[in-house]
Amino acid sequence: MARYELVKRSVALITLTNPPVNALSSPVRHAIANSMERALSDPKVRAVVICGENGRFCGGADIREFAGPLRGPPLIPVLEAIEAGDKPVVAAIEGMALGGGFELALFCHYRIAQSKARLGLPEVTLGILPAAGGTQRLPRLIGIPAALEMITTGRHISAQEALKLGIVDQVTDQNACETALEFALKAVGKPLSPRRVSTLTTPCPPDLDALLEAATMQVKKKTPGVMAPLACIQAVRAAATMPYSKGMKQESELMATLFNSGQARALQYCFFAQRTAGKWTLPSGAQWNNSKPREIRSAAVIGLGTMGRGIVVSLARVGISVIAVESEKKLLENGRQMVIGMLERDAKRRGVSASLNLLKFTLSLQDLKDVDLVIEAVFEDMALKKRVFQELSKVCRPGTLLCTNTSGLDVDALAGVTDRPHLVAGMHFFSPAHVMKLLEVVCGPRSSSETIATAMSLGKKMGKVSVAVGNCPGFVGNRMLKPYLDQATFLLEEGATPEQIDKALEDFGFAMGVFRMSDLAGLDVGWRVRKESGLTGPDVDPKNPPRKRQGRRYCPIPDMVCEQGRFGQKTGRGWYKYDKPGDTNAKPDPLIQNLLETYRSRYGIQPRNISDQEIIERCLFVLANEGFRILEDGMAARPEDIDVIYLFGYAFPRHRGGPMFYASMVGLERVLERLEHYHQAHPDVPHLEPITMAYTGAQKALKSDKLDEAQALAKSCAGRPDFLPCDGLSICATHSHGKCFKLHWCCHLGWCHCKYVYQPMTNVAQLPSTPVPAAPSDCTDTIDLSISLTERFLRISPCFLPPPCPESPKYCNIAELFIDDYIVKRINGKMCYVQRPPIHTEAPSTPPQINPASLTPQKQHTEDKQTVEETVKGPKMGHCSSPSSSEDSGINALGGHYLESCEEESEDELSTDGHSSPGSLWDQDECTLLSPSKSIVEIIENIETTV
Numbered sequence: 001m002a003r004y005e006l007v008k009r010s011v012a013l014i015t016l017t018n019p020p021v022n023a024l025s026s027p028v029r030h031a032i033a034n035s036m037e038r039a040l041s042d043p044k045v046r047a048v049v050i051c052g053e054n055g056r057f058c059g060g061a062d063i064r065e066f067a068g069p070l071r072g073p074p075l076i077p078v079l080e081a082i083e084a085g086d087k088p089v090v091a092a093i094e095g096m097a098l099g100g101g102f103e104l105a106l107f108c109h110y111r112i113a114q115s116k117a118r119l120g121l122p123e124v125t126l127g128i129l130p131a132a133g134g135t136q137r138l139p140r141l142i143g144i145p146a147a148l149e150m151i152t153t154g155r156h157i158s159a160q161e162a163l164k165l166g167i168v169d170q171v172t173d174q175n176a177c178e179t180a181l182e183f184a185l186k187a188v189g190k191p192l193s194p195r196r197v198s199t200l201t202t203p204c205p206p207d208l209d210a211l212l213e214a215a216t217m218q219v220k221k222k223t224p225g226v227m228a229p230l231a232c233i234q235a236v237r238a239a240a241t242m243p244y245s246k247g248m249k250q251e252s253e254l255m256a257t258l259f260n261s262g263q264a265r266a267l268q269y270c271f272f273a274q275r276t277a278g279k280w281t282l283p284s285g286a287q288w289n290n291s292k293p294r295e296i297r298s299a300a301v302i303g304l305g306t307m308g309r310g311i312v313v314s315l316a317r318v319g320i321s322v323i324a325v326e327s328e329k330k331l332l333e334n335g336r337q338m339v340i341g342m343l344e345r346d347a348k349r350r351g352v353s354a355s356l357n358l359l360k361f362t363l364s365l366q367d368l369k370d371v372d373l374v375i376e377a378v379f380e381d382m383a384l385k386k387r388v389f390q391e392l393s394k395v396c397r398p399g400t401l402l403c404t405n406t407s408g409l410d411v412d413a414l415a416g417v418t419d420r421p422h423l424v425a426g427m428h429f430f431s432p433a434h435v436m437k438l439l440e441v442v443c444g445p446r447s448s449s450e451t452i453a454t455a456m457s458l459g460k461k462m463g464k465v466s467v468a469v470g471n472c473p474g475f476v477g478n479r480m481l482k483p484y485l486d487q488a489t490f491l492l493e494e495g496a497t498p499e500q501i502d503k504a505l506e507d508f509g510f511a512m513g514v515f516r517m518s519d520l521a522g523l524d525v526g527w528r529v530r531k532e533s534g535l536t537g538p539d540v541d542p543k544n545p546p547r548k549r550q551g552r553r554y555c556p557i558p559d560m561v562c563e564q565g566r567f568g569q570k571t572g573r574g575w576y577k578y579d580k581p582g583d584t585n586a587k588p589d590p591l592i593q594n595l596l597e598t599y600r601s602r603y604g605i606q607p608r609n610i611s612d613q614e615i616i617e618r619c620l621f622v623l624a625n626e627g628f629r630i631l632e633d634g635m636a637a638r639p640e641d642i643d644v645i646y647l648f649g650y651a652f653p654r655h656r657g658g659p660m661f662y663a664s665m666v667g668l669e670r671v672l673e674r675l676e677h678y679h680q681a682h683p684d685v686p687h688l689e690p691i692t693m694a695y696t697g698a699q700k701a702l703k704s705d706k707l708d709e710a711q712a713l714a715k716s717c718a719g720r721p722d723f724l725p726c727d728g729l730s731i732c733a734t735h736s737h738g739k740c741f742k743l744h745w746c747c748h749l750g751w752c753h754c755k756y757v758y759q760p761m762t763n764v765a766q767l768p769s770t771p772v773p774a775a776p777s778d779c780t781d782t783i784d785l786s787i788s789l790t791e792r793f794l795r796i797s798p799c800f801l802p803p804p805c806p807e808s809p810k811y812c813n814i815a816e817l818f819i820d821d822y823i824v825k826r827i828n829g830k831m832c833y834v835q836r837p838p839i840h841t842e843a844p845s846t847p848p849q850i851n852p853a854s855l856t857p858q859k860q861h862t863e864d865k866q867t868v869e870e871t872v873k874g875p876k877m878g879h880c881s882s883p884s885s886s887e888d889s890g891i892n893a894l895g896g897h898y899l900e901s902c903e904e905e906s907e908d909e910l911s912t913d914g915h916s917s918p919g920s921l922w923d924q925d926e927c928t929l930l931s932p933s934k935s936i937v938e939i940i941e942n943i944e945t946t947v
């Protein structure tokens with residue numbers, strides 16, 4: 001994990017060897033500690049250089065280790081030995097020095113960076129803070145303002161910027177390690193005290209309070225509700241106001257608060273989910289590591305509407321030559337000017353020259369005969385798209401890949417009109433395509449693995465986060481959006497206002513509520529699609545009940561809003577009013593209030609008070625429920641893929657992890673229960689019905705006395721100021737594991753992880769006493785969740801690990817409370833989180849059911865026995881029959897990312913695509929068990945433990 005060599009006869013070279021990023025895993029920390037000890041005690045060694053193998057210094061702590069108890073030597077003492085030593089230590093930074101890797105460098109006496117290296121403290125993006133002294137050392141080195149900016153944003157800086165700031169001592173174009181070796185020799189004999197960052201005094205600006213206050217306001221605005229940046233500011237304040245050792249203590253305490261928080265879990269989950277999504281897999285067995293992509297040097301884009309223009313820019317700026325095609329001269333010229341303007345602005349921003357020479361504009365498809373790949377981005381009309389694909393089939397050379405940017409139409413139907421269905425796939429960009437990071441790569445049943453590999457790899461080249469999805473109406477993102485939008489309008493009917501719904505969603509963490517976002521995206525697009533699909537307009541049978549379509553509940557309010565010419569921001573009126581067309585400042589409109597009141601009285605609807613909790617539950621649980629249907633249908637391979645789509649395409653708040661992860665945090669039992677509740681109240685809304693499997697599971701579950709007991713305890717806490725009801729918005733240990741008592745009082749165990757947000761903990765001894773059996777009771781007391789949604793979810797999502805060890809065990813004196821696989825046991829005064837031994841019951845436990853419909857018929861006999869994990873690996877190659885959600889494609893639902901980075905280009909007149917798709921760190925000791933019973937010891941060998 002680290003190589004030790006003596007070079008130049010007197011320099012110890014320590015090379016971190018933990019591919020791919022030389023993360024500071026337990027063996028690496030061990031190896032650094034041992035190597036430093038050796039170097040400091042060897043009289044031949046006069047200086048030390050630390051570098052990383054394969055041109056990468058260090059990517060920081062091993063994030064995977066965060067999910068379990070800390071093993072091996074804690075990092076800080078290892079690093080302190082470096083600084084305290086009497087021999088100069090030089091960090092040779094190549095590639096990257098991030099997080100703990102950067103902190104390692106800050107403990108060295110000197111730092112040399114290779115000119116291409118990047119440095120930073122990205123911990124905040126993982127929901128934590130730089131807790132190996134980063135918050136105390138960086139301000140001492142570079143001052144409060146610069147350190148504050150780096151720490152609260154997690155921004156990576158270049159070697160040159162690091163030199164300017166005074167973080168590194170030298171930047172070299174040569175090999176950093178060679179340079180550092182020379183540098184180290186020259187440093188021998190020079191005094192080390194001034195090089196020890198811990199001894200420096202933080203330069204304290206006179207306006208410290210104002211500065212920190214401004215930073216606080218800024219992060220609250222930019223990342224509302226996110227804890228880590230606020231904790232970072234507190235830690236930096238300590239660097240300015242406290243001696244080093246006290247500051248370190250403060251840093252550690254703040255870290256302890258963050259480390260076990262649900263937000264940290266969510267953000268770390270996002271990190272890995274994003275990387276998992278790139279590892280696509282198809283039912284055929286083809287996957288990312290056994291399929292070779294083609295190299296794409298030239299491409300064509302058909303249609304220069306909003307989407308087409310963004311796609312041209314995305315391709316050209318990564319060096320791919322692009323032929324852009326339009327149907328009319330005026331549209332072509334307009335598109336040309338806009339693309340050039342966009343590319344020029346983009347190049348200026350990046351400090352490079354615009355690659356205009358890669359562009360060609362034409363009116364003729366004949367010009368496309370030699371391109372490697374075509375992306376069609378014409379109007380969202382199947383007949384038109386089919387004509388284009390037929391034509392492409394004739395014109396393009398046989399090997400050209402044909403892709404469509406449809407936001408939800410049947411990709412296989414398009415493949416069917418070509419002479420090369422295996423070379424057809426969907427590439428669904430999100431609007432504006434040059435800004436939004438998400439790309440859904442749609443695998444048709446006949447798409448070859450090479451085609452998918454090429455589309456995925458091209459997405460990566462363009463800097464997109466690409467996710468492979470199956471071919472069903474709306475694919476994954478827009479398919480899920482429909483039930484979400486439906487719930488929002490149903491809530492309006494029932495008594496809510498657009499402002500109230502938006503506020504609840506914004507408080508949850510969305511940058512914009514659903515109605516404000518719809519106003520931004522434009523309401524007319526969805527209206528037109530609804531008219532085309534016969535949901536509204538003259539084609540609707542007058543005898544049809546106004547609030548029903550095909551036997552399902554339908555809300556005509558969005559149509560009524562459009563009938564008044566209210567198309568959103570662009571017309572100055574929509575769900576809100578604006579001072580003028582194009583204005584972005586949304587104000588509540590009494591006319592909308594009147595419209596809603598008139599509507600309700602017309603249909604005899606008695607408006608009721610709707611809580612924020614109901615808004616969140618109905619809008620978001622229905623989203624996750626559809627996600628489960630998508631998994632069941634095989635249209636997404638994993639919950640991570642769905643979450644990544646929502647994070648990058650629909651601005652789902654990252655600190656909530658995505659709709660699927662959020663559901664797991666709330667507790668799937670709870671989600672199921674609430675969905676059942678709402679479905680009973682609204683039986684004509686099929687999307688509220690929990691997916692079949694979950695429903696069946698709940699019906700068969702045995703009610704346990706144990707559960708009642710836990711509920712009784714939880715209930716008895718109701719009303720206490722220090723025990724707040726869980727709104728699902730804050731996370732405790734039970735939630736993180738998806739095991740929540742039905743009554744949902746979070747803090748009854750006294751070790752809820754939400755204490756940062758909620759009230760201080762209360763000693764459990766002060767709880768009203770509820771008798772709890774001392775010994776584990778008979779297994780039959782437990783609830784059988786083996787076929788429940790929870791179980792299924794956990795099986796298909798190995799990434800949803802059990803929570804890290806809960807803190808404050810001293811507060812807990814309850815013997816056994818968890819249900820299902822995990823129980824909390826008190827053993828010799830230690831609280832342990834123990835995996836339950838296998839349950840042997842009379843009734844055979846039903847294995848998680850596999851939807852036979854998700855298997856291709858010829859494979860079913862062999863795949864029947866597979867686990868759920870195996871069967872959901874790849875998107876199913878079929879066209880499923882869910883109702884079309886293409887109508888929602890105009891709404892890039894919640895667009896925080898979009899808003900931040902969108903350029904001011906006017907996206908008004910669309911030539912061809914009316915659809916613009918919317919666009920204590922853990923106490924180091926491990927649990928010591930003195931004399932528990934043997935069976936427990938065996939179980940505990942391989943479990944999570946707490947002190």
Ligand SMILES: CC/C=C/CC(=O)SCCNC(=O)CCNC(=O)[C@H](O)C(C)(C)COP(=O)(O)OP(=O)(O)OC[C@H]1O[C@@H](n2cnc3c(N)ncnc32)[C@H](O)[C@@H]1OP(=O)(O)O
Pocket residue numbers: 020021023059060061062063064075096098099100101122123126129130131132272275276921
């Ligand atoms: C008390 C001390 C506390 C310290 C706190 C910390 O240090 S927290 C960690 C801070 N570091 C980071 O946040 C860096 C995270 N990593 C990255 O940003 C990028 O991975 C990279 C280092 C810039 C490299 O990017 P690149 O695009 O080249 O590769 P990938 O992102 O695809 O990563 C390759 C694989 O490596 C895994 N990985 C990367 N970093 C870590 C890490 N810190 N811990 C564990 N694993 C890491 C990544 O998941 C990829 O794995 P695959 O299995 O191949 O998907």
